[in-house]
Each structure stands twice: as C-alpha cells, then as structure tokens.
Amino acid sequence: MTAELLIPNQTSEDDVVIHHRTWKDYFTFSTDHKVIGIQYFVTGFIFYIIGGLLAEGIRTELATPDADLVDPSTYNSMFTMHGTIMIFLWIVPAGTGAFANYLLPLMIGARDMAFPKLNAVAFWIIPPTGLLLILSFFLGPAQAGWTSYPPLSLLTGKVGEGIWIVTLLLLGTSSILGGINFFTTILKMRIPSMSMMQMPLFCWAMLATSMLMLIATPVLAGALILLSFDLIAGTAFFNPVGGGEPVVYQHMFWFYSHPAVYIMVLPFFGVISEVIPVHCRKPIFGYAAIAYSSMVISFLGLIVWAHHMFTSGTPPWLRMFFMITTMVIAVPTGIKIFGWLATMWGGKINLNTPMLFAMGFISTFVIGGITGVMLAAVPFDIHVHDTYFVVAHLHYVLFGGSVFGIYTGIYHWFPKVTGRHIDETWGKIHFVLTYVGFNVTFLPMHVLGLQGMPRRIAMYAPEFQGLNQVCTYGSYVLAISTVPFLVNAIYCAYKGKPAGSNPWNALTLDWQTTSPPEIENFEVLPVLKTGPYDYGDSEEEEKELTAV
Amino acid sequence: MNIPSSITTLLLGIGLTLVSLWYGQNHGLMPVAASEGATHIDSLFNAMMTISTGLFIIVQGVIVYCAIKFRRKPGELGDGAAIEGNVPLEILWTAIPAAIVLWISIYSFEIYNEMGGFDPSADGMHAMHGMPAGKGSAMAATMDMGDVPKGSPRISALGVGASPANQGKAAAVNVNVLGLQYAWIFTYPEINITSGELHVPVGKEVQLNMNAQDVIHAVWIPQLRLKQDVIPGTETQLRFTTNKVGTYPLRCAELCGGYHGSMVTQMIVHTPEEYDTWIASQQQSAQAQAEIVKQTIAMNPANLSPAKYLAPYANEMGVKPEMVEHLHHQGMEMGGSIASVIK
Numbered sequence A: 001m002t003a004e005l006l007i008p009n010q011t012s013e014d015d016v017v018i019h020h021r022t023w024k025d026y027f028t029f030s031t032d033h034k035v036i037g038i039q040y041f042v043t044g045f046i047f048y049i050i051g052g053l054l055a056e057g058i059r060t061e062l063a064t065p066d067a068d069l070v071d072p073s074t075y076n077s078m079f080t081m082h083g084t085i086m087i088f089l090w091i092v093p094a095g096t097g098a099f100a101n102y103l104l105p106l107m108i109g110a111r112d113m114a115f116p117k118l119n120a121v122a123f124w125i126i127p128p129t130g131l132l133l134i135l136s137f138f139l140g141p142a143q144a145g146w147t148s149y150p151p152l153s154l155l156t157g158k159v160g161e162g163i164w165i166v167t168l169l170l171l172g173t174s175s176i177l178g179g180i181n182f183f184t185t186i187l188k189m190r191i192p193s194m195s196m197m198q199m200p201l202f203c204w205a206m207l208a209t210s211m212l213m214l215i216a217t218p219v220l221a222g223a224l225i226l227l228s229f230d231l232i233a234g235t236a237f238f239n240p241v242g243g244g245e246p247v248v249y250q251h252m253f254w255f256y257s258h259p260a261v262y263i264m265v266l267p268f269f270g271v272i273s274e275v276i277p278v279h280c281r282k283p284i285f286g287y288a289a290i291a292y293s294s295m296v297i298s299f300l301g302l303i304v305w306a307h308h309m310f311t312s313g314t315p316p317w318l319r320m321f322f323m324i325t326t327m328v329i330a331v332p333t334g335i336k337i338f339g340w341l342a343t344m345w346g347g348k349i350n351l352n353t354p355m356l357f358a359m360g361f362i363s364t365f366v367i368g369g370i371t372g373v374m375l376a377a378v379p380f381d382i383h384v385h386d387t388y389f390v391v392a393h394l395h396y397v398l399f400g401g402s403v404f405g406i407y408t409g410i411y412h413w414f415p416k417v418t419g420r421h422i423d424e425t426w427g428k429i430h431f432v433l434t435y436v437g438f439n440v441t442f443l444p445m446h447v448l449g450l451q452g453m454p455r456r457i458a459m460y461a462p463e464f465q466g467l468n469q470v471c472t473y474g475s476y477v478l479a480i481s482t483v484p485f486l487v488n489a490i491y492c493a494y495k496g497k498p499a500g501s502n503p504w505n506a507l508t509l510d511w512q513t514t515s516p517p518e519i520e521n522f523e524v525l526p527v528l529k530t531g532p533y534d535y536g537d538s539e540e541e542e543k544e545l546t547a548v
Numbered sequence B: 001m002n003i004p005s006s007i008t009t010l011l012l013g014i015g016l017t018l019v020s021l022w023y024g025q026n027h028g029l030m031p032v033a034a035s036e037g038a039t040h041i042d043s044l045f046n047a048m049m050t051i052s053t054g055l056f057i058i059v060q061g062v063i064v065y066c067a068i069k070f071r072r073k074p075g076e077l078g079d080g081a082a083i084e085g086n087v088p089l090e091i092l093w094t095a096i097p098a099a100i101v102l103w104i105s106i107y108s109f110e111i112y113n114e115m116g117g118f119d120p121s122a123d124g125m126h127a128m129h130g131m132p133a134g135k136g137s138a139m140a141a142t143m144d145m146g147d148v149p150k151g152s153p154r155i156s157a158l159g160v161g162a163s164p165a166n167q168g169k170a171a172a173v174n175v176n177v178l179g180l181q182y183a184w185i186f187t188y189p190e191i192n193i194t195s196g197e198l199h200v201p202v203g204k205e206v207q208l209n210m211n212a213q214d215v216i217h218a219v220w221i222p223q224l225r226l227k228q229d230v231i232p233g234t235e236t237q238l239r240f241t242t243n244k245v246g247t248y249p250l251r252c253a254e255l256c257g258g259y260h261g262s263m264v265t266q267m268i269v270h271t272p273e274e275y276d277t278w279i280a281s282q283q284q285s286a287q288a289q290a291e292i293v294k295q296t297i298a299m300n301p302a303n304l305s306p307a308k309y310l311a312p313y314a315n316e317m318g319v320k321p322e323m324v325e326h327l328h329h330q331g332m333e334m335g336g337s338i339a340s341v342i343k
Helices: A023-027 A033-061 A072-108 A116-139 A158-188 A201-233 A246-280 A287-301 A316-344 A353-376 A378-384 A388-418 A424-451 A462-495 A539-547 B005-026 B036-069 B087-115 B131-143 B272-295 B306-317 B321-342
Strands: B155-160 B173-180 B183-188 B193-195 B198-201 B205-212 B217-221 B226-230 B234-241 B246-252 B264-270
Touching: A023 A033, A033 A072, A033 A116, A033 A462, A072 A116, A072 A158, A072 A201, A072 A246, A072 A388, A116 A158, A158 A201, A201 A246, A201 A287, A246 A287, A246 A316, A246 A353, A246 A388, A287 A316, A316 A353, A316 A378, A316 B036, A316 B087, A353 A378, A353 A388, A353 A424, A353 B036, A378 A424, A378 B036, A378 B087, A378 B226, A388 A424, A388 A462, A424 A462, B005 B036, B036 B087, B036 B234, B155 B226, B173 B198, B173 B217, B183 B198, B193 B272, B198 B272, B205 B217, B205 B226, B226 B234, B264 B272
Parallel strands: B155 B234, B173 B205, B198 B264
Antiparallel strands: B173 B183, B183 B193, B205 B234, B217 B226, B217 B246, B246 B264
C-alpha cells in the first residue's frame, strides 16, 4: 500500500472514548448530523418497504389482463402512493437526507452542519408528513398519479388530493431547508486547508444537488398552492371549466420534477465516485471533469423539463429546444460513466459487496441513460410517451441508479457508521437477487411499451400477458432480495466483526476518525496532507507495470 | 507469441460494429408500421438502437472485463497504477457523444419535419391571428358557466400537422374526436356520421380535430407511432396517411380515471371501396335512427302540465286524465286547508 495516511495526531482506537449513542437518541430532536443522517435513512427505509409492498400489489394486479385484484380506482391510488412515497419519502430523504447529512461534515472536516437546528427541523417534518400521507389511505387517497395533472386531480376526491398537496408542500419545505444547509456547509465549513478542488466528489455532487433543491422546489410549491385553490376554493388557474390552463400546471410541475430526477441521482453519482477509487485502489480518472460535469448536469437539468410534455400540445420550436437540451445532458453523464470505467481499468479491484453494487449501478444506469436519449428524440417520444417504455426507463434511472447507489453507499459506509463489518456472503446474495430481480422486472417493460401498452392501466390487452407475468415474477424476486439485506444489516450492526476505523484504507477525511465517529467527529482539526484519491503505485512502479 | 493487442482491438471493434448494425435492424421490437410516418420513426429508432447496442456492449463489456481481468487475487497487495486522468482521452469521450447526440437531434428534426411537426397550421400560432374570436368564445364559455368547455376551444390545433408536401391543403377526411371518460366519439362532419370507432380509407390523408369533455386524454395509435394529448378547452390535431389496410387499437394514453385502461377502441383502415360501403351503411342506419329519434323526441317535463306529464302512466293504470287533474287540485286544496288549521 503506497498511499499513506498523513493525517496528524491520528489517535488510535484505544485512546478514544467512543460515545455510543443509545436507541433513545434517535427519537429526540438531536442536532448531531450523524444522528439525523441515520434518522433519515431508517425513516426512508420504512417508507421504502411500504412503497415496495404497493409495487408488489401493482405487479400482482398486472399478472392478469383483467382488473381482478383490486378496484381500478384503488389501483390508481396504489400507483399514485407508490410513486409519491418512493420519490419523496425514500429516495430524496435517503440520498440528500441520509447520505449528505452523515457524510458532508465528515468529508470536509467539520464538526457538524452549518445550521444544526434547521437540519433537525428538516428531518422532523418528514415522519408526521409521511404518516399523514399513509393516513389518506383510509380517507380515500389521491388517484391522479404522482404527477397529479388537473383536471383529473380536481375530480377524484377532495380529501385525498388535499392531503397529497399538503404532504408535498411539507416535504418540499423539508427539502429546501436541507438544501440551504448542504449548500452553506459545503461552501463555508470546509477545513481551511481544503480547497474546492480538493473536496471529495460527493461534496461536488451535493453542491450541484443542493442548488437544484433551492432553485426548483419553490416552483413546485407555487404549482401546488394554485392547484389547492382550484381544488378547495373552486378557482380556475388550471381548471379549464372557467378558463384555466391545465398545461401550465404541467410546465410548473415538471420545472421541479425533472430537476428532482437529478436531486435523486446526483448524490449517488457522488457515492459511486467515492466507492470506485477506494475498492479499485486507483485515483479517480479525471477528477475535474467529474466534478464539473455535476455542475453542468445541474444547470442543464433546469432547462429540459418540457421533454415530459412532447405530446401535451407543445409548440414545435419548444419541442425542438427541449429535445436538444435533453440530448446534451448525455454528454456530462457520459463523462462520468467513462471516468468510472477508466478508474476501474487497470485497478486492483476488490470485488466486495459495495464494489459489486457500484458496478451494478453503472451497468443498469447506463441502460436508463441510453433510453433517456431515445426518449429525448421527439418523433420517437411521441410513440412511447406515457407507455411502459417510460416506466422501464424511469425505473432504470431511479432503481438501477438511485437504489443501487443507496446500497453501494450502505455497504461502503456500514463499517464507518456502525464500527462493524457487514457480512459479505449475505451481501453478495443480496446483490445477485437484486440485480437479477431488477432486470427481470423492468427489462421486459421496454418491449411492452414499444408494442403498445400504456402506463397507469389496471386492465390491458391479453396479448401483453406473457411479458407482464415475467415482470411480476421478477418483482417477487426483488421483494425477497430485501430480506437478506435487512437481516444482515440489523444483525451485523450489533454482532458484526469489529471493523476498526478505516477498514478500506480510504483517504477521504470521513475515514480518518473513529468508527462510529465520535460526537463532534474529530478530536483535533484535521489537516490535509493528501488528496482524496491519491491511491495507486508510484510512477516507477507504474512504468514497470506498463512495461510488462 | 501473443496476437498484438492492436489487432485484437481492431477485430473486437469490427465485431462490435457488425453486431450493433445487425441488431439495430433486426430487433423486431416495434409493432407493424401502418403509415409512411411510422416507417420514418422506425428508421430513427433503428439508428438509435444501433448506437445504443454498441454503447451497451462497450460499457457492459468493460465492466465484466474489469471484474475478471483486474480482480484482486487472494493475498495480492499493492494498488493500481496512479493514473489521474488523460486529457486527450477525456476530450475524445466528450466529443464523440456530443457528435452522436447532435446527429440524433438533426435526424430527429428531419423526421419531425417529415411527419408534419412544423406544419404552421398545427403549431398553435394561427390561433394568435384569430385572437379576438378565440377570446370571445372563451368568455362565452365562462359566461354560460359550469358546463364543460366542449366545442369552445380557445387555442386551436397543436399537435402533428400535415407533412411538408400536403401543407396548406385540406385533409381528405376530417374527423372530430371527442374524448370522455371512458370512450371515444368520432364525428365525420362532412358526411354526418358519428361512430365509436375510427374508420379511415387507406392512402388518404386524415385529420383528427380533437377535444376532451372532462379530463385530459390522449389518442395513441401504436401502429402509426402517433400520440397526442386531448385537452379540455384546447383543440389539438393529428394528421396522418395510412398505407396498410387493417384493424389497429386506438388507446387512451393519458391517465383519465379508474377505467383508463379500458378506454380502448379500434382504428379500421379500409380499402377505398370498403370505406364507401361503410359510409353508406352508416348513413342508412343514421337515417333509420333519425326516424326513431323523431318519433321519440324528448320533451322537457317542466313544460308540461301535470296531467299531460302523467297521461302515459295514467293510461297504463286505466285512470282517466281528468281524474288525475282533479286529484292534483284536491291535493293542493287539502294542503292549503291543513296549513290554515295549523295557523
């Protein structure tokens, strides 16, 4: 190992009194970013299970062409809730809430976030809001899809829709509060010796993400407030009965909800950029390119929204503009993917669970990226818009991307958070089940969409039954895959092999403290003596290697 | 002696290109193409599939290769090479994707134009010129209130218009489409036919002028690769020319409520003779229906006296109409006297 850890005054494990948190701490208004990070993750995972059970219900309904499991309007509520829960109560809180909260201060050598109380407020908005959304199940839940387009959303029950709007407004507020915190923390709380270009790439990714959270989320709030007036007070901002314009809602909604895709996936671009160099024992390939590409994606992400509306009655020049901006996003995304592949190339890859999930991430996300470029092409999108092709695409991005990214991060930082190793064998079983289950569930959906199956339907033409059954079986495998993870994670958090403070020999600051980190992270202020990714054998050794 | 790596790379590259080209043409993922426009879109899709197949194989190939070739063997120590980047290589993998997406954009632009996407009559702009009329009808819609704004489009005609060759000409067949929960109604204004299915003659240009009654729907005909939202209050249009006789599904593609999935009908592409026969049969049955309608014309009960309103029932019960009248009046008087007693 030639990369050395040059952090001064690094205390060995025995010297440090680790203040172990008790379970009670996680139910308090704690301002410790690490407690809040875990609060976010556990809350998110509970909602992930609820959203997942809804997905299994959806897939079971779709095992047969007829609407025979649930009432069709219940089916609509199920996918509405599935989408809303997975996006707003799982991926956004897990990515921006859990990972960013836990890791940012550790990575930049800070003792906590810039605004610890704001941080706790942002978290504590989530559990009651989530419960409110679940409660709406029993009061006639929203049925108009997670997009909630009027006029349909104005006609499907005031109570459920009203709760849905309130829920999203609150979760949006939580997200904005988080964004303010991440943005300020990254810019202002770094140790003096860390310049922007020495930040771990996760921090760059979160800088890009927090900008999107701050710019885009308020527009969603605007749309939802106007929608709630239409719903409750009978105004006509979006309601065509009375002269409103439903398409304007779609613009406002997607002005947030497309950037939201990047809010959900950029943090995991950061996670992958952290994990791959550590387990390949190589510097990240093209640090600057990967850092800047996050910023470019963030900017471009703000000007592509109407590609969700190519069939909504959009003028031709607008369709062309959004087609080109969307296509261009493939370039910075490609830079990242090629950078990761080049990092792996010639490395000494430790094929452990975090690395497998990282490779799984690239493997599945690239499919979502490819279909994304296809969907950007207006003539093709006109055919596949609102079909299962889009369902496949979005799950390749949000599951193949975000959820694989979450698991990558969990396996990678498990020893940091708990001080213990998670079992590798069960981790690999989890990976294989997830990878296989995921692809069997979602790959056939591309074909279904191309062949003519619209999305959001409870009953479909019998000719689609075969592939739908394959998807349904795949989804059961995917559901089962969660079990080994849960058992493994909970067991190993208490009984796993002790891991020591830096089991991966990683160089970023988060690994230069005890595991789990002590209450204020660092005994003394760390000083940077090495870049975040200075792995690799020296020049001479490298020459020898290439000569061979 | 080993084969030089440049030769291996070259052979792999040729193999990759051939596989991509073959799969791009032979994926068989699209349904039948029933119009020239659909064939154009398929060729765009095939081109994208070719590039995608290549990219897919490269990325997955590199991952699998790395996992095998660069795997850390048990007991192996040391790091990989300390390579932090390679600017020319990074420029290359920025430039090539940029060139590819630019090319796809230009190609899509072409196809979109060919489909009629830029038809000025379908871009919503001519509604600007007719603004006063548009505004007036919007006000009318607001004033007579409450009612769904059917037939009072404020902005007209967004969607896919005529292909460049046909621009400025009227379509051969015009069909007004009304989407409502959960059915489609097709009206042929020129020949006075209303139908639940879309019948069109092969090879003739068809224009759908579309409105929704309640919520947003979308017309999707997969075999034409065409889809357009049908929006209450805004007229949208689709223009196409079919080139294959057959029966194709026409599905609603925008979530419109519980039975969205059952909002399916058919588009039947006829030969010209069959189409004429269909029109004739429809007009006949329409006439027959009109007869029935004349006989059973609906009356507003509010305009009738109670006796007249009740007459059919009274007859059925064997009660004389005068008696009904009498009873009615008595009832009123009785009610009145009860009221006075209470006072």
